[in-house]
Structures are given as structure tokens and as C-alpha cells.
Amino acid sequence: MTTTRTTRTGEATLFQKASAFEAGVWRSLFTLLARRPRVPEPGAVGFAYLEPVSLLIWVFIIGSAIEVPVAHLLIGHFVPWAPAQIIALVIGIWGLIWMIGYWAALKVNPHAVGPTGLWVRNGTTVDIALSWNDIDAIRVQKLTLPESKTVQLTDGEDGTVLHVTVSSQVNVHLVLFEPVTVTLLSGPVTFTELRFYAEDPKGLVTSARARLKG
Numbered sequence: 001m002t003t004t005r006t007t008r009t010g011e012a013t014l015f016q017k018a019s020a021f022e023a024g025v026w027r028s029l030f031t032l033l034a035r036r037p038r039v040p041e042p043g044a045v046g047f048a049y050l051e052p053v054s055l056l057i058w059v060f061i062i063g064s065a066i067e068v069p070v071a072h073l074l075i076g077h078f079v080p081w082a083p084a085q086i087i088a089l090v091i092g093i094w095g096l097i098w099m100i101g102y103w104a105a106l107k108v109n110p111h112a113v114g115p116t117g118l119w120v121r122n123g124t125t126v127d128i129a130l131s132w133n134d135i136d137a138i139r140v141q142k143l144t145l146p147e148s149k150t151v152q153l154t155d156g157e158d159g160t161v162l163h164v165t166v167s168s169q170v171n172v173h174l175v176l177f178e179p180v181t182v183t184l185l186s187g188p189v190t191f192t193e194l195r196f197y198a199e200d201p202k203g204l205v206t207s208a209r210a211r212l213k214g
Contacts, residue, residue, distance in 0.1 A: 020124070020125070020185065021124070021125060021185075023124075024105055024123065024124025024125065025098060025101035025102050025104075025105050025123075025124070026101055027124065028101055028104040028105035028107075028108050028109065028123070028124060029097070029100060029101035029104045029105075031104070031108045032104040032107065032108050038108050038109050039112070040112050040114055040119050040129070041112075041114045041115065041116060042115075043114055043115045044112040044113065044114030044115070044119070045112065045113050045114070045207060046110035046111065046112050047110055047111040047112070047113065047198045047199065047200055047203065047204045047207075048107070048110050048111075048198070048199045048200075049106070049110065049111060049121075049122070049166050049196070049197050049198050049199055050103075050106045050107055050166075050199070051199045052166050052167035052169060052197070053106070053166060053167050054103070057099065057102065057103045057106075058103070060099050061096065061099045061100060061103070064092070064095055064096040064099055065096055067092060068089065068092035068093060068096060071088055071089075071092055072085060072088060072089050072092070075088050102123070105123035105124050106122070106123050109121045109122075109123055109124060109127070111196070111198055111204065113204060113207040113208050113211060114211075115211070116131060116132070117129055117130050117131040117132055117134070118130045118132070118135065118174075118208055118211075120164055120194060120196045121164075122150050122151075122164050122166070125150070125184075125185055126150065126151060126164055126184060128162075128164070128182050128194070130174075130176075130180065130194075132211055132212055133177075134176050134177060134178075134180055135174055135175070135176060135177070135208070135212060136174075136175045136176060136177045137174065137175045138172065138173070138174040138175075138205055138208050138209065138212070139172075139173055139174075139205060140171060140172060140173075140201045140202055140205050141170075141171065141172070141173040141195070142169070142170070142171045142201075143169070143170050143171070143173075143195065144168055144169055145163060145165055145168045145169075145170070146168070147168065148165070148167070148168045149165070150164065150165055150166075151163070151164060151165075151184060151186065151189075152165060153189065153191070156192060156193045158175075158192050158193070159179055159190075159191065159192030159193070160179075160189075160190060160191045160192060160193075161191060161192070161193040161194070161195060162189060162191035162193070162194050162195070163194075163195045163196070164194070164195070164196040164197070165196075165197060166197040167197075169197045170195040170196055170197050171197055171198060171201040172195065172196050172197070172198055172201050172204060172205060173193065173194075173195050174193065174194050174195075174208075175192070175193050176191070176192050176193065176194070178192070179191065179192050180192075
């Protein structure tokens, strides 16, 4: 028997995927500024996963912050046309704010362990909800995948393994009692095992096992 879950975003066209990603970035920026972390349910505890990519993102943010005024001055010097300066300035500021919003999306949407289940997330594009009745076992198991895609599928001993990676890394492995189907941006995915990355894998696994025993 296969259990079906539907995430917040169903199968989508390329335009719909881009629109959903863009909207999620700006929504996360607002959530960060409003200091309203996205909690899936009362009593849920969040577990971050941002650390492996945080430095790289901030390098881009700082680089963009430097680039905006420099580009504005250079364009003003070599292209003495006011609209060109304004357009470049708007694009530069938009890009800078977008990068901060992307960082915010990863920060305000943590994995969560709650009274009713476990949420595995990556920004606003991956939000997988599993009930405790779905999960047979969970453990810490570090693995580096050869590809850098956030969502990857591989063959496991008893079915398909869904990987939600951060910088090609996963360190939590959970096994389901039976196949579960979720609908991601790329479409429906059925899996029997789930691997994902958390900054504190031991803490997440300990918290999850306490819920499973309860």
C-alpha cells in the first residue's frame, strides 16, 4: 500500500516553478523581517540546515552590495544616459535583496520535529510532512552524493531513496513502513527511504526517536 501526501506546490510548468520560487524568496524575506519563524504546528522544534552554504551565500551578498554602487558609477562615467543608470541600479538592488531573501528562505523554513510528525524542508521548494506512523526507523548516517542537486532519487534495498541535500551532503536517514508519495515542484515522487541534511543530526534524531517511542 502506498500513502500519498501532497505538498504545498503540485506538478508545475517551468514558469510556475520559477514563479513559486520567486514568491517564496520574497515571502521568506518578509517572514525574517517580521521575526515570525514558520512553525508547522504548536510544540514543533526547528532544526537548521543552512550552515554548509551560508558562507557562500554571504560572499555573493557582500559581492552584490559592492557591485551595485561600483556599477552605478562606471555606467554613469561610460554611458552618460540617465535611464541606463537607473535600470542598472534597480536590477542591482533587486539582485541584492533577492540573495538576502534566498538566504532567509533557508533560515526561516527549518526541518521540524513536532507532536504529530516530522517535516523535512529546503527553503520554500521542499516541504515534506511525515506522520510518526509513517516512520519505521531514523538514524544519523553521513553521506556525500556525487551530484549537487537538492532533490535526488536513487535505488535502495527496498525501493526508492529520496535525498534532500545541502551542498551534496546528507546525514539523517529514515526508513518508512511503506512507500509514501509526495508532490514536489518537479512532480509526484514515491519513496521508501528519505535522507536529508541537518546541522544537528544527533539532536534531530534524538528528538524524533523520543516522539516515535511516545
